[in-house]
Amino acid sequence: MTQNTHPALPEFEYFKPETLSEASDFLSRNPGESRPFMGGTDIFVRMRDGFMTPRFLVDVKNLNGTNDLHFDPQSGLTLGAAVNMNRVIASPEVQAHYPLLAEACRSVASYQLRTRATVVGNICNASPAGDTIGACLALGGILHIHGTDGARQESLGSFFLGPGKTTLKPGDVVTAIRFPLPPKKCSGTYIKLGRNQLSDLSIVGVTAFGHPDSSCESGYRFRLALASVAPVPLVPVEAETYLANHSITPESLREAASLSADACSPIDDVRGSARYRKEMVRNLSARALAEVWKNLN
Numbered sequence: 001m002t003q004n005t006h007p008a009l010p011e012f013e014y015f016k017p018e019t020l021s022e023a024s025d026f027l028s029r030n031p032g033e034s035r036p037f038m039g040g041t042d043i044f045v046r047m048r049d050g051f052m053t054p055r056f057l058v059d060v061k062n063l064n065g066t067n068d069l070h071f072d073p074q075s076g077l078t079l080g081a082a083v084n085m086n087r088v089i090a091s092p093e094v095q096a097h098y099p100l101l102a103e104a105c106r107s108v109a110s111y112q113l114r115t116r117a118t119v120v121g122n123i124c125n126a127s128p129a130g131d132t133i134g135a136c137l138a139l140g141g142i143l144h145i146h147g148t149d150g151a152r153q154e155s156l157g158s159f160f161l162g163p164g165k166t167t168l169k170p171g172d173v174v175t176a177i178r179f180p181l182p183p184k185k186c187s188g189t190y191i192k193l194g195r196n197q198l199s200d201l202s203i204v205g206v207t208a209f210g211h212p213d214s215s216c217e218s219g220y221r222f223r224l225a226l227a228s229v230a231p232v233p234l235v236p237v238e239a240e241t242y243l244a245n246h247s248i249t250p251e252s253l254r255e256a257a258s259l260s261a262d263a264c265s266p267i268d269d270v271r272g273s274a275r276y277r278k279e280m281v282r283n284l285s286a287r288a289l290a291e292v293w294k295n296l297n
């Protein structure tokens with residue numbers, strides 16, 4: 001069999017609605033045949049490779065505030081769905097208050113790709129390897145969604161159902177992601193292990209975030225998120241709970257890293273074996289937690 005080395009995009013119709021209601025109506029009237037898109041860096045590749053063949057692509061950029069990046073010192077950051085990753089990285093407010101989000105965006109592919117790629121597209125694509133999802137989970141991201149019944153909000157924590165699967169229904173368009181104000185004296189890091197420094201998906205990605213919290217026995221709350229080691233972006237809850245309830249020491253951080261590795265269920269694929277991934281989760285979780293702890297002191 002000869003391999004098609006120059007695959008082309010299948011035919012599709014482009015639809016540019018004027019309003020969110022028009023977008024939701026069109027998407028709900030054409031379930032299974034239509035998809036919204038932002039930067040197109042995922043969807044066009046998937047269409048070209050034959051994994052997806054929507055008849056209609058609905059361009060939801062530039063609708064009602066989706067291009068806005070807004071920081072409010074009382075309520076936090078609202079990141080419009082169409083804001084590309086380079087804008088997130090360059091934002092002084094993101095750098096000052098959500099440096100973890102900027103770091104996660106910087107780990108995605110190249111500058112060129114990030115002029116198109118969006119954080120919301122990364123989330124809606126629901127790949128377990130999505131590099132910005134861990135930061136969004138750790139920072140308590142809340143999705144703003146416009147559907148046929150109007151607007152609603154959904155916590156990112158319950159959004160992912162499986163690879164490429166989310167709680168979004170036909171007609172739903174994510175308009176923004178909102179992050180509450182970060183806790184005082186917090187610190188976070190994202191460690192991405194890839195096969196190269198540029199344009200590769202993660203073999204394993206570990207996000208760690210921590211802050212003082214007097215409601216925890218240990219006096220600190222840690223959040224962890226793991227990429228590429230489960231069918232969904234994974235929060236190893238046991239590791240987080242362990243650190244909330246035990247004094248923070250080098251030993252307890254290492255124990256939490258082991259719990260983090262226990263929580264994941266990676267697969268073998270072209271980027272790495274399941275065994276290697278599990279070990280890397282242990283090592284990188286230990287490294288990420290130690291780094292966060294050092295910055296908190």
Ligand SMILES: Cc1cc2nc3c(=O)[nH]c(=O)nc-3n(C[C@H](O)[C@H](O)[C@H](O)COP(=O)(O)OP(=O)(O)OC[C@H]3O[C@@H](n4cnc5c(N)ncnc54)[C@H](O)[C@@H]3O)c2cc1C
Nearest residue numbers: 038039040041042043109117118121122124125130131174
């Ligand atoms: C060369 C290359 C390198 C890459 N490297 C990385 C990498 O290092 N790390 C990484 O995480 N990803 C990587 N990616 C994947 C991709 O760039 C990211 O996932 C990106 O963030 C997707 O954003 P987008 O705006 O382009 O999404 P799109 O392609 O526009 O959309 C992605 C999916 O989300 C849905 N969607 C988009 N917007 C909305 C919305 N507002 N409401 C509802 N659903 C919506 C679409 O229907 C589609 O299914 C790479 C891709 C390429 C081509």
